[in-house]
Amino acid sequence: MTSQDALQEIESLSEKINYHNHLYYQESRSEISDYDFDQLLNRLIELEIEFPEHKKEDSPTQRVGGTITKSFDSVTHKYRMLSLGNTYSKEELIDWDKRVAKGLETDDYEYFCELKFDGVALSLTYENGLLKRAVTRGDGVQGDDITANAKTIRTIPLRLQKDNIPAAFEVRGEAFFPKNEFNRVNQEREDIGEERLANPRNAASGTLKMQDSSIVASRKLDCYLYYLLGENLSYDSHESSIAQIEEWGFNVSPTYRRCQNIQEVLDYISDWEEKRHDLPSETDGVVIKVNNLKQQEALGFTAKSPRWAISYKYKAESASTTLESISYQVGRTGSVTPVANLKPVLLAGTTVKRASLHNANEIERLEIRIGDTVNVEKGGEIIPKITSVDFSQRDLFSVPVEYITHCPECQTELVRIEGEANHYCPNVESCPPQIQGRIEHFIQRKAMNIDSLGTETIRGLLDKGLIQNYADLYNLTFEDLNGLEFKTFSEKKGEYSLRSLREKSATNIIKAIDASRSIPFEKVLFALGIRYVGQTVAEKLATHYKNIDALADADLESLINVPEIGDRIAQSVIEFFAEEKNQLLVNQLKSAKVQFELIETEIISEGSSLSDKTFVISGVFNQFSRDELKDKIKANGGKVVSSISAKLDFLVAGDKMGPAKLEKATKLDVKIISETEFLNLLES
Template sequence: GVMTQAVTRGDGSQGDDVTANVKTIRSIPLKLKEGNYPADFEIRGEIIMTRSGFAKFNEKRKKLGKQEFANPRNAASGSIKMLDAKEVSKRPLDAYLYYVVGDDLEFTNHYQSLETARQWGFKVSDTARKVSSVEQIFDFINHWDKARNELDFEIDGIVIKVNDFSQQKQLGFTAKSPRWAISYKFKAEQVVAELLSIDYQVGRTGAVTPVANLSPVQLAGTTVKRASLHNADVIKSLDLHIGDFVKVEKGGEIIPKIIAVDLSKRKDNAEEVSFLTHCPECNTKLVREEGEAAFYCPNVYQCPPQIKGNIEHFVGRKMMDINMGEATVAALFDKGFVRNIADLFDLKASELVQLDGFKQKSIAKLLESIEQSKNTPFEKVLFALGIRFVGETVAKKLAQHFENIDLLKSATTMELLMVDDIGERIAESLVEYFANPVNIDIVNRLREKGLQFEIQKNTDNFPDLLQAKAFVVSGKFSVSRDDIKQMISNYGGKVISAISSKTDYVLAGDKMGPAKLKKAEKLEIKIISEDEFYKMINI
């Protein structure tokens, strides 16, 4: 019942360790009350700063002559990432916990898990309600749309979840979110601002996005000076003119966007906004493909923002995980040291020393990070190449299907369409990418530098002793549970999450959940110990 680690969500797969900071938050228990909780589990929640705490905190900063924070959300987010836990302890952080995750949980539904977590000592919102009809859901929504201003913390909506865990499991997940939960966003706050001008930004894929420059206005606790216009169709539908007074709101309470124009205030000589015809960065004529909303700059290999954007994508945490930020990429490009992703692997210390802020230690760290990236598995390398429409999930499926870059780059459109979830748009993009000699040269250079362009198969030749038997693993063991699961996989077995008639064995460690034990006995499934498992695989 002792807290061992606290991490941020990060990008969904890797976050920051903030254990020391979280231990300073008084509403998060360092040790649980007495209760029948499993040997280890995870609980998720949100760290916040209340309105009242934020007001007092800003008042103190003002008296000390320090800059005030714009809103509680930014204050909380910035505080939890600070390096000095002692300083974090001075900030009025609070937390609400809302999701328990683990293998040996006794409860069967979400609401029960919240009530149990509260009994263990966690702070759980007392506004959560269990309902049984759509009418009750809308009653709840309508109530909090008005009553949210009475809360001591900010919300932009509510989350509606399927309560029963078995139904949650049946519904499953998409690549990004659970199918058993959905958020309902309240109507956003709106303000009026004057449209001063429009800038155009070129993204990694060449898409050109218009951004409105506005007279400064306060919106949802922040000063807004810019707003997204998305594409040419949005500009046309709004009939925008420079000098218009426009209504602005924050989409999801985060991104400002223009939603309407006050035509009664339009000046007689106002200039109509026309979308660019040429790239603002390289002056190449823009193109718009059939069915696409955006205009694109086709100058992929010479347009500076596209080159830098492609490198930034390549070095990202979920791709090659090279220790290089946007500013470093820009500096390397501006100095002429890199013009494509393959150039990264030719960088020298004599070049890096010419960058502002780079000393011996930071140079060694970056070069080591580049060297370590050569061990990145094929599916991540494929994702990192930045092929249009090839995201993380698609890259994994392509890597698993073709197993190496040679088979992938020689694949026909028809062969690509035979891969699960690969449609015509992705297939055509892949064929076009590998038909370009510039891309082939980059891939060949990366391969020569030692990057992984084939699936690494297990060469340990473990004997197939478990013969596809299905195991449920529960409890605490002398090694980590992940190691146990890996051994099952190595020796030909498979790990499943829930006990059913299809389960062959339950591998029981210390403090196995009583609910699982009871179910295994009821279904007459063989329960084995850690020692018995080792005998099965001759260890």
């Protein structure tokens, strides 16, 4: 095949695929089978691999992902993405309408109502009809560039085909996790032993920040668009701009309505209060906007939100049911959490059987008793919460709940740390759920990434005595795993069954354990499970101390001098390494050749313009990540330090810089420079 032949076929395939995509996602119909569609797409992928010079920015193959993004650039919004004022009261909404009338000095205005979808706000920039950039809301001033991930959302057009499109414009909307897809993904995660996603909104947010866009594509997010912005646009109302973006091919929820007055707005709110549960996405309210754009301009903005728009929030749904019992769950840190077991009740489309009671303080606050009639509320979370007790229904012979005094798993007496609400089981070495929890934390993807080891398999290894802690995983052999029998519990059947590991699974586990030896130090440090040391803290400690021995020898003063490390974290690190059992664990992992030293990339010298100058970096930057900025300083002869002193030459200040550092630098008369001034310094 010649290059010209390939180009013609690529263009033909792209046209067909875009046509069928539009039919399926915009018109909810299809003319070909899924198999035939996949054949077209696979052929296009093959041609683009063979003839990469013909792969276009808006190719339909962008929908399947594959881009790996190590970090997301911060982008300043051309137009600020302000938040809306909220109200839960129809009376407050009427008061807001009066303020609109007063601000406009007329009652000749109308509203445009849209359902408020519970997702992630996005800004999409188009130039010459082509999607150039997708940015999250962030803090309203700047957000993260997630263009590669946004391209996998099939309802977001990669190229607009109409004639009347402005050279450049911005359209905003809400990316969300459709209910059916959220349930599908959770079922898949459950099947492979992974923790379920908590709720669609948080899951959508986390998905859009994933590094691998092919995973984003597999989750099949969706997006509704609701706002058009740009220079010299010729629309006089919000309604006409929405009609325009619909005509251009954007996915607009058909649930909007133009309302002549506040009473029609209230009718709209009532109409959708129940119907919204039948929609494909979660909704939590209604957005009301003054329709006329000149009137919007006249009303203007407060510091945080527009005066011409407001969000009415539906109250979280609640139901009444009976508290049948309270059980207690023990986490990997020994924290004991009480869980209310409820008489099953239908709430927001799902059957609720459990609700978190959080801690002893919450039980006392609610004055809850077994057998009580309780009100349960669900606000998008998987586990709902009990909001109140109906005391009028209480049995006269019921007794107050006495919080357990001993661990439900190992019978060790519980302790309560001063200043904390939770009770803890101090039996760190022998309490089964604590041991299992630490191992599950150690193997997770964000830590050692030992896949194929599910909860039931770990329990089987513990029951058989093959492991006692996470370091023992490196002593496992194929023979230990092949044919290993363990119990699995089916919630549907309410019973245990016996399962055994097959040869392929055993091989995969051994390979994954072996591969984890090369996991970077900062992830290993997170995997150790030191209390209060999450991913970000682990990265800061690894960067500062370079290896495990230096960290283990650090004292309190040294630790709290590390940026963003406070007394609580510092004390927890010291206590961890002071424990003999933890020292043995670390030595065992060292013997297993786990990575306990930071591997730093070699910095190539660019010059000496910053020679002998010291810098502290604080905040978020437009052109550099913090690590890139540090490397730039070092490459030009400068030195990056972690704390501000009178000897410091420069504080490079980005957005969201901590006020304490700014105040200290000002007091010590340290020169504070912006990112632009830093670049000028480099050039000079």
